Amino acid sequence: MAVDNLAVFEAIALNTLPLRKKHPLYNKSVVDRGMLMEMAASLSQESVPLQVMHDSEPLPKGRVFHGQVIDDGVNSELRVLFFMDATEADTIAKIDAGTVDQVSVSVLSKKIINSVSGFDYLSAESTFDNVWTGTDPDGNTLGENGCYGKLIGLDVWFETSLVGKGGAQNARIVPRDQAHFGSSYQKLAASGLDPNIFILAASTRNDHMDLTTLVASLTDTKVELAQKVAAFTALETSVAGKDMEIAALKAQLADAVKPDATVAAELATAKTDLEAKTVECTAALTALKGIVTKVTTAAGKLNITIPETVPEMEALLTETTSNMAALLVAGGKAKDAAEADKATAPANLGAFRVRK
Structure with a gap:
């Protein structure tokens, strides 16, 4: 350059x-x-x-x-x-x-x-x-x-x-x-x-x-x-x-570094909320257990023990309703129940007997 x-x-x-x-x-x-x-x-x-x-x-x-x-x-x-x-x-x-x-x-x-x-x-x-x-x-x-x-x-x-x-x-x-x-x-x-x-x-x-x-x-x-x-x-x-x-x-x-009074008030509020949620959960669990009992009874499961936890009750409810749905036939009657009526129900002929 x-x-x-x-x-x-x-x-x-x-x-x-x-x-x-x-x-x-x-x-x-x-x-x-x-x-x-x-x-x-x-x-x-x-x-x-x-x-x-x-x-x-x-x-x-x-x-x-x-x-x-x-x-x-x-x-x-x-x-x-x-x-x-x-x-x-x-x-x-x-x-x-x-x-x-x-x-x-x-x-x-x-x-x-x-x-x-x-x-x-x-x-x-x-x-x-x-x-x-x-x-x-x-x-x-x-x-x-x-x-x-x-x-x-x-x-x-x-x-x-x-x-x-x-x-x-x-x-x-x-x-x-x-x-x-x-x-x-x-x-x-x-x-x-x-x-x-x-x-x-x-x-x-x-x-x-x-x-x-x-x-x-x-x-x-x-x-x-x-x-x-x-x-x-x-x-x-x-x-x-x-x-x-x-x-x-x-x-x-x-x-x-909140003041002690503020911390105490927050803890009291949290405790009240926790107690209320506990009551709600207990009521919900009782209601769910009643529903499961009704459904299993309707399905013919009379001697079954109802579980205590929500996941177990949910599993039992799902299993029972699935079985019921599979058994339904036209007319809304369970197939095995109809067959049971034919096989085991005694004939009631008393109404047709004439006193001699």
Whole structure:
């Protein structure tokens, strides 16, 4: 790849103005100037991928390769340089036209300190409630009543993205006439040197690294980034699951500590309901036993012992009614009963005898 095909842009990646994210830990939080310095220094060791809308699945659109912290007497900001190659002509055109003009960084600090109490939300003492509510053990909530978080120390800089609206105020791509590095560009161009060649050299780890070596190293960086993002996502999922478990345990605890009077009343009600159900069940069992007795008697089973349990009575009832149904003939009389009448019933001829 020819280095003169690279498009280079300058951007304000992050600053010490209050963040405008609504996340409990970042609501109105500020980044410490020292963390900005660490971010700038890290670019001299390894470039950062340039993504779109924090989507780490596609390959990067470019690389962030140089940074410097500048101050205006009140606030500090991290200015960075990033490059894109000619294959990203559509995105480059959107940046040139001003359609895309904001950036956002994905970073993790080493500490998030409560400005009132000094409590560190990333320390071992921090609980899930502290993290997901932004409230310290003393009840101070980040983003409320002048309380805010202070992000101190760089842990991981995952990537920088082109976005529609960033979480940091004034995090944007800087026009060339307002660029901090702009004067250097102009001087280099006036001297006959290609500014892009200078930028590429500034992004290397030594004076002899060429673009081919840089591209090869970016592939390894992409793999490492994907692994770190996956680990971070798994951690967020785990935290969310633990938060749900804590909520469930709190609900159980609330039930367990009910007043004695409430528990006693619930037990009394339960006892009354149980006694009523017992009476109903006893009556139902007696009625069922009477029905079984009638049916077995009607079927001619006179000396049978009626069982005591519902399943056994149900089985006997089913067996008896099935047998009765099988024996029924036209006219509604049991076949064996009719035959029994013919075989065993004595003829009553007394009515036809004439007294002599």
